[in-house]
Amino acid sequence: MAKLDAAVGALATLVHHARRRPENTRREASVYHDVPLERAFPQPAAPRVMIKRRRSFGRIARELLIFESSFEPLEPRFRDRYHARRDYRALHTVYARRLRPPGAQQRPRLVYLHGYMQPETVFEELGLLAVMAKQLRVEVIHVQVPHHGRRRLPGSRLSGELYWTSDLVRSAEALRQTIIDARAVIAWLRAESSARPIGVAGVSMGGVHALALACLEPQLAFAFPCIAHMDIAAMTADAPVLGAMRRRMREDGWTQESFARGVARTAWSQLELAIPRERMMLFAAERDGFFRPELVRAMWRRFGAPAIRWYPTSHIGFIPRLPAAFVHMRRFIDAL
Secondary structure, three states: OHHHHHHHHHHHHHHHHOOOOOOOOOOHHHHHOOOOHHHHOOOOOOOOOEEEEEEEEOOEEEEEEEEEOOOOOOOHHHHHHHHHOHHHHHHOEEEEEEEEOOOOOOOOEEEEEOOOOOOOOHHHHHHHHHHHHHHHOOEEEEEOOOOOHHHOOOOOOOOOOOOOOOOHHHHHHHHHHHHHHHHHHHHHHHHHOOOOOEEEEEEOHHHHHHHHHHHHOOOOOEEEEEOOOOOHHHHHHHOHHHHHHHHHHHHOOOOHHHHHHHHHOOHHHHOOOOOOHHHEEEEEEOOOOOOOHHHHHHHHHHOOOOEEEEEOOOHHHHHHHHHHHHHHHHHHHHOO
16 A cells, blocks of 8 residues: 555656646745744634535535635735736635535534545545545535635646645645635634534645644534644655655755745744644554654644554555544544
């Protein structure tokens, strides 16, 4: 299975090499240094959400939630581009698919964040989200991350290809917008019903997002980050799918050490677990080629050793084991 991580990485690197070279924003990236946490990842107000009912899948009710993102870029040139350019309007609207299985009306709700370059497909919705909702017997709200699915910029060939690249300003703003949009969904759900608990889950890069939310949303009832840690400098250095990004960063003058020093000066490095460790369960792969297991263990220790389940597989090899992980998530939720 470890070879599968490398094979997926080689394929992704080939695809990224064929793409037009991202802009070199090394100089502008310093704008994120020493920014307070509350400015980098502000708490948004509950948005006004349009709810579009969709055809049910079996007995699972489906809706599409749509609202305007309250995200405001920090870097001045990117801010101008974000507001002025027609092709950036795809990022202004947030979409979230809500699936509600029978019996979930009085149960907790789960905000789910998908992985890097994960497309928005019927197979994903019916083969993953519907299974998750049914097995956990919870309402699942799947937040579409910037540059993915219907939020792709015109000209993007693949879902997510512009999310994490050597254009570090665009990457940093995409990460910020992901967290702010997800917090807006949580705020709206809380306003919709303060009595029903809310939790988060994510796989791979979505697991990184879930970890960040567990550091920013102290009222979360639970968090299930899967195959992820929070060291984004190490992730950038290690993940097989980011080979093209690493090469172009070197061409732009970055070293692994200088990038890590830069990340250490951002608000991301200020994030610390805000929920009690008893509300978290981690899921990890023993032979993960994307998120080094020793860094997962280091984070686990820093978080006070919350519940964790290890799987004898690679990063990609964990995906078929998600149904087994759902069993443990269900027990965790039922015990709330």
